[in-house]
Amino acid sequence: MIQTTSPEIGGMGHAVKRKEDARFIQGKGNYVDDVHLPGMVFGHVVRSPYGHARLKSIHIDEAMKVPGALAVITGADLAAAGLAWMPTLFHDKQMVLATGKVLFQAQEVAFCVATEQYAAADMAELVEVEYDELPVLVDPHKALDPDAPILREDREEKSNHIFHWEVGDKQGTQQAIQGSPVTARVDAVFQRCHPAPLETCGCVADFNPVTSKLTIWLTSQAPHAHRTLFSIVGGIPEQNIRVISPDIGGGFGNKVPIYPGYVCAVVASLKLGRPVKWIETRSENLQSTGFARDYHMTAEIAADRDGTVKALRVKTLADHGAFNAAAQPSKFPAGLFSICTGSYDFPKAFCEVDGVYTNKAPGGIAYRCSFRVTEAAYLIERAMDVLAHQLKMDPAELRLKNFIPSDKFPYQCPLGWTYDSGNYAAAMNLALKMAGYQDLRKEQAEKRKKGELMGIGISSFTEIVGAGPGHTFDIAGIKMFDSCEIRIHPTGKAIARLGTKSQGQGHETTFPQIIAQELGIPQQDIVLEEGDTDTAPYGLGTYASRSTPVAGAATAMAARKIRDKARKIAAHLLEVSEEDLDWEPGKFFVKGAPSKAKTIQEIAFAAYTNLPEGMEAGLEAVHYYDPPNLTFPFGTYICVVDIDKGTGEVKVRRFIAVDDCGNIINPMIVEGQIHGGLTEGLAIAFMQLISYDESGNVQGGNFMDYLLPTAVETPHWETGKTCTPSPHHPIGAKGVGESPNVGSPAAFVNAVVDALSHLGVTHIDMPIAPWKVWQILREKGIT
């Protein structure tokens, strides 16, 4: 990224140090649990121990005897107010507090409120709930069996089938498969996992009975959308709700849904007329909030004998848990899964997905998934490797052969997307070079002769982010634009507010850099705020890597509106016409007479003191940006592993990540995002699983068994970049936050399979725990 502003201005491409760090390194962040209000009381949720049961009775007398007990809210209480159920973000509803039955272990059954947090916990233990157990359904493959228990009695159609969705050319793909000499097939499960940000979800709901205003401090990645939904669901006038999303300790999609705990806290606050704090524990977070993945996928690639791909057919079974609470655009029941043709030029493709209910927690869209792109990228990258091994072709060579050529962009893929730009070969070639690929293959061949197991895995993913154009995208009906409002002060400093909400991505530093680029105001002179719905312009929030593509564009456009007005003021000050002026970051000057100039600071001052006749005072603008298309970042990752034959342990020796996200605002921040996302991908590939036994008991429901890597397990990440700007984006940028999580699991898995491929291994499902590798080696007589 070529920097075209000075370091003092700090526009695009500068590795500006972060403004937000000042408070975090001093322990002065303001996370939701740090909020203390006078008279504040505490909530604690009572949860179902059963995966499927009738709710017979709830007795609260013992709980109410706890000193400090104030109230116990049950589903029956909410039902009386029409709030026992709430809409999900995806054409379904879910219980706030259980009525009639419970549908997953850890489901919310009652909400205890006490003057002290410890008392609320004591209350929860004393609430007596009677259940009649019902047969449990945890295997999605059995959900549609004739004898499967029907989970959702509230739905008209008495079936566990939620949706069928398909896209592409079914017949054409079928014919291409039948007519091709080679078909490679993989059955790949992307296991249920959980984003587990370090800060759990929670809120402080503060209803002021005097003003009738409800203020909610909320762990929210989308504060405006949440405000609107609280208003509609709760019947509270929207002007009387203020959602404040303060500092958020990581989101990764976990903080997009509205959870029952929030609703209960709001109801309790309305009822008691005082602030109610509810912060969930880690176990509650893992067991009841939005999980990720649980996609059971099959891909078939048809190809010629020389490896040229002809068709892709994909069939997926999606386990959604007890309610369809997938937080994704409303026309896409499988999110953006149809990006599954990936970086390859498939003439024909067909994709179908069926969603089912099971007795598990609801969710599905989370963990840096870009709306199911993680599943799609994993599948196609696994399938390409299966094809490569089947054809005894080098996996890099097979990919290079089939990449969409760089001159074919904008590219219309057979499943409907128009990729904006790409140069897949450049990223691949850089990654191969950084890795020293040929030497690695030589080393592998030598090691193989000695019986040592070493593997090299490649993943060349294409991402699709920046949702999204109004004609196609909305969440719960709200279009997915985003916004930026900029106000320049008389002394040339500025404040900007966005409709997005950072949870660590550094917006307070990066968005001012866009403004600095456009206006030449030093980035340190620009304050950036997000998250308070009373002051920030309406936006859809931060997730699915959309902030830079959408709000970043809005920021540039708002800045350009300001620059347009600034030009008029400059012309007035310099007594020339606008056409006689040229611009360089920070000043307008007269063409041919560069000393006759006005700085943006002088112009700002004039906007309040010396305006042209008839012009409104002030220097500000707001822009709501409707993106014309999504953006398509991409990259190639290469992973090198060594396997300990005696124990099955896989050691990641090296990991090379080449990412292309177009023009970069702050390379330091992008690199940090890559490191973090790769570490999540590592965890998913090797360690993470949320599972349920046949009785519906959740396994991996706390940090003892849901594993997060420490600094010891995490390898050193080698990063590189290429730059293929987005032609439709005002600053040529694409998103990047999720690319490492999208692209890396396949690289890890491909490497392990590659290490064992000479033994006939073609696929291993994640998480690849040492015992899985060991069992394979034992079967093959290696250990």
Place this chain on the structure above:
Amino acid sequence: MAEKHHIRVRLNGVDKEADVEPRLLLVHFIRDVAGQTGTHLGCDTTNCGACTVLLDGRPIKSCTFFAVQADGREIMTVEGLIHDGKLHPIQEGFRQEHGLQCGFCTPGMMMSALALLEKNPEPTEEEIRWGISGNLCRCTGYQNIVKAVQYAAAKMHEGVLV
């Protein structure tokens, strides 16, 4: 309700007295009784380290220690790092090397790092990773945290902080 105990804890150099239930966890004493919310809670099974503070100079998980046990002892939290308005080299290191993103693990991470450097002023990368192995981070992938600690080690070695 159990009998309350009167405790005096020296928190960041200042004595804090209170009457507390025995079951009050030290982390809640620090956050809710003493009002120092820089120390965070990230889990309920003693795995994440977000609550790490120094007890008589040694890093411990304050979620797995009762406030009554801290009677008469010294606790240092992230709020105690700054000295005469000057940032500690650890804090500087985290900022210079982009060792934080959401900031939630950062206080605990810095306390572990500080203790590591006081015991081992010139740690290798392996020793740094081992030294912070009780602190989980979801955002950074640890790479820049390692650099932050190396920055602080170099700074402290210079004798900047007496």
Place this chain on the structure above:
Amino acid sequence: MIPPVFEYVRPNTIPEAVSLLQLHGDDAKILSGGQSLIPMMKLRLARPAWLIDINAIPDLAYIREADGYLQIGGLTREADIEASELIRSKYPIIHETARVIADPQVRNLATIGGNLAHGDPANDHGATMLALEAEVIATGANGQRSIPIQDFFQSIFTTALEHDEILTEIRVPAPAARSGGAYFKLERKVGDFATAGVAAQVTLDSNGVCTKAGIGLTNVGPTAIKAVEAERFLRGKKLDAENIAGAARQAMEESQPSSDLRGPAEYKKGLVQELTKRALMRAAERAGR
């Protein structure tokens, strides 16, 4: 997350602590490092009405050699065992064990006494002390008594300690010349309990023949396991690859792992075999030095 209500007392002497244990009987538990007990209380799986905090009792934390033994006080923190130069140089098997218990913060509070007294088969010191044929010193109402480690672990979470006894010392016989030991633990990540762990301690004569062998297994049974058959197999033999492999196979047979989230029983057995091999090789190297 929030422990239930309990009463708390902090005695200043062992006799005080012991009489409190007698007074409150099953309603009381010792609070030592608390790194096993407090997490269980936070999950409300353990609900002692009384916690007797022994951390103020003086002279319970020490690492010294005396009377032909390495003596470690029951209240000695794992971090101090890890940092001890004496232990690192003369008893590396103990250093290697302490080092992989939980994580650095937990090790600053966790005690060796608590680690052994808790009786969790997943705790690491058990296997190592079985391999070293250590002795537990328990102090109760009737004074001190010595319990051979082989008799100490009875069943899961149950040891030979009486309810009113405190584990005040663990003592390890000073090894003869040409002795060496090692501890190998495989864990899913730092901070986890062992998927399997093996401690091996050997003594060789001047011809390299094994005169003494101790092998302990972590987390592959209801208690830490002393692999007595594997030990018997090695006595009188040279520690060459074939004999080590034989002992490793034997140790595997003596393990009784269960399948769980860390892996199937068959895998854990395979691990015991592999880790026994590695531990014996390292122990032999150290003995041969």
